[in-house]
Amino acid sequence: MSDTTTDIRTDSLAFEHTGMVFPDGTEAVRDVSFTVKKGEFVTIVGPSGCGKSTLLKIASGLLEPTSGAVQVDRDRLGYVFQDATLLPWRTVKKNVELLAELHDFPKSERSKLAQEAIDLVGLKGFEEHYPKSLSGGMKMRASLARTLTLKPPVFLFDEPFGAVDEITREHLNDETQQLFQREGFAGLFITHSISEAVFMSTRVLVMSARPGRIVAEYQVPFDYPRDPDLRFDPEFARLSGEISHALRGSHS
Numbered sequence: 137m138s139d140t141t142t143d144i145r146t147d148s149l150a151f152e153h154t155g156m157v158f159p160d161g162t163e164a165v166r167d168v169s170f171t172v173k174k175g176e177f178v179t180i181v182g183p184s185g186c187g188k189s190t191l192l193k194i195a196s197g198l199l200e201p202t203s204g205a206v207q208v209d210r211d212r213l214g215y216v217f218q219d220a221t222l223l224p225w226r227t228v229k230k231n232v233e234l235l236a237e238l239h240d241f242p243k244s245e246r247s248k249l250a251q252e253a254i255d256l257v258g259l260k261g262f263e264e265h266y267p268k269s270l271s272g273g274m275k276m277r278a279s280l281a282r283t284l285t286l287k288p289p290v291f292l293f294d295e296p297f298g299a300v301d302e303i304t305r306e307h308l309n310d311e312t313q314q315l316f317q318r319e320g321f322a323g324l325f326i327t328h329s330i331s332e333a334v335f336m337s338t339r340v341l342v343m344s345a346r347p348g349r350i351v352a353e354y355q356v357p358f359d360y361p362r363d364p365d366l367r368f369d370p371e372f373a374r375l376s377g378e379i380s381h382a383l384r385g386s387h388s
């Protein structure tokens with residue numbers, strides 16, 4: 137383990153003056169500090185290439201920060217990507233069991249956890265289907281279910297719903313905020329969609345263009361569970377407008 141990254145027993149995630157300069161000299165993120173506690177769902181929005189994925193990769197241990205530190209328990213860290221990354225030769229049930237299998241959970245427990253997660257994401261009845269027969273939204277649900285089997289205290293989402301149509305995306309947003317409410321994890325979500333950010337989050341962070349820094353922070357005041365019609369609420373529109381304005385300013 138490096139001296140810049142601490143792997144501790146905690147149900148929160150903390151970036152402490154985290155910076156990343158790649159070996160080719162590209163400075164991706166600079167002096168980023170924020171904490172996501174259990175029961176918080178924090179979303180980062182920012183211009184393309186500002187270092188959002190880099191932050192998640194640092195949190196997960198895929199990348200080592202070149203300055204500052206990250207505090208997180210990596211044993212049961214949840215991580216879903218834009219690509220559902222399902223194995224085409226395994227059924228939905230077997231795909232969902234995969235992480236529990238890699239973590240050496242006993243077979244009967246794996247099966248039980250997978251079935252619970254499949255039910256939670258609304259894929260009941262599709263257990264024996266193969267990925268090729270699933271829609272994009274269903275693949276993402278399977279990917280979410282696979283991560284849910286670990287009951288992760290900290291859950292990272294790297295733009296998971298970017299590749300599905302608008303209506304499916306709204307359904308997945310709705311389901312994700314329900315999962316968040318039920319499971320109570322510390323969530324860190326990345327998106328380019330302000331509406332998605334405001335709908336699901338307790339807090340929205342705006343990053344600047346590269347090198348990415350946190351330039352604005354917004355508390356989202358709405359109670360959970362959030363009704364899909366919240367998107368038409370004047371306060372929702374006002375907050376989205378404010379974030380959009382900050383985001384436009386962050387490009388310079």
Ligand SMILES: Nc1ncnc2c1ncn2[C@@H]1O[C@H](COP(=O)(O)OP(=O)(O)OP(=O)(O)O)[C@@H](O)[C@H]1O
Nearest residue numbers: 158160162164183184185186187188189190191346
């Ligand atoms: N291994 C690497 N070596 C050099 N530069 C890199 C490497 N990985 C990423 N970068 C650069 O670091 C910057 C941040 O990349 P990152 O993928 O974190 O941005 P992002 O905000 O997630 O982008 P997007 O919104 O387009 O997905 C980009 O300029 C990218 O080209």
